[in-house]
Amino acid sequence: MPPTRNAAPPGRRLFLQFALSGLLAMLVVALLATIVLSRAGESESVRDARRLTEVLGRIVEPNLDDGVVRGNRVQLATFDRLVRQRVLRSPVVRIKLWTADGRIAYSDEPRLVGSRYPLGDDELA
Numbered sequence: 523m524p525p526t527r528n529a530a531p532p533g534r535r536l537f538l539q540f541a542l543s544g545l546l547a548m549l550v551v552a553l554l555a556t557i558v559l560s561r562a563g564e565s566e567s568v569r570d571a572r573r574l575t576e577v578l579g580r581i582v583e584p585n586l587d588d589g590v591v592r593g594n595r596v597q598l599a600t601f602d603r604l605v606r607q608r609v610l611r612s613p614v615v616r617i618k619l620w621t622a623d624g625r626i627a628y629s630d631e632p633r634l635v636g637s638r639y640p641l642g643d644d645e646l647a
Contacts, residue, residue, distance in 0.1 A: 574614070581608050586619070591627045593635070598628065605630060622646065 585604050589597030605617050610630060619628040624641045626634050 578609055578614065582617075582619075590619070591621060593627070598635075601628060602630070620645065 582605070585601060587597060590601045605628075609617055617628070617630045618626050618634065620639075620641065621627050622641075624638045626637050626639075629635050
């Protein structure tokens with residue numbers, strides 16, 4: 523029986539199967555690598571943010587007193603100068619201090635001071 527026109531020669535068919543299976547394997551590996559690297563990058567970003575927060579906390583904490591939390595204008599102004607001179611630098615673009623009940627006690631954006639937002643477990647910790 524003569525070969526049909528649409529049938530590929532056996533060598534070519536094997537090559538196509540090999541190429542397609544290789545391409546599929548490469549796509550699976552690329553997808554897995556993307557997922558792993560994305561998670562690693564996110565973990566690294568969170569770790570860096572925590573470190574930066576700890577360092578900035580060493581500047582802010584000694585200058586933070588009850589007057590700032592209660593909204594004393596003079597103490598807030600003094601604290602604001604400190605934040606603007608020593609904290610708001612690249613990569614830090616915004617500063618907010620929250621009370622445990624979700625009230626913003628200080629923000630470099632004065633309109634936010636006094637606003638309340640629900641805090642999640644991460645923020646409370």
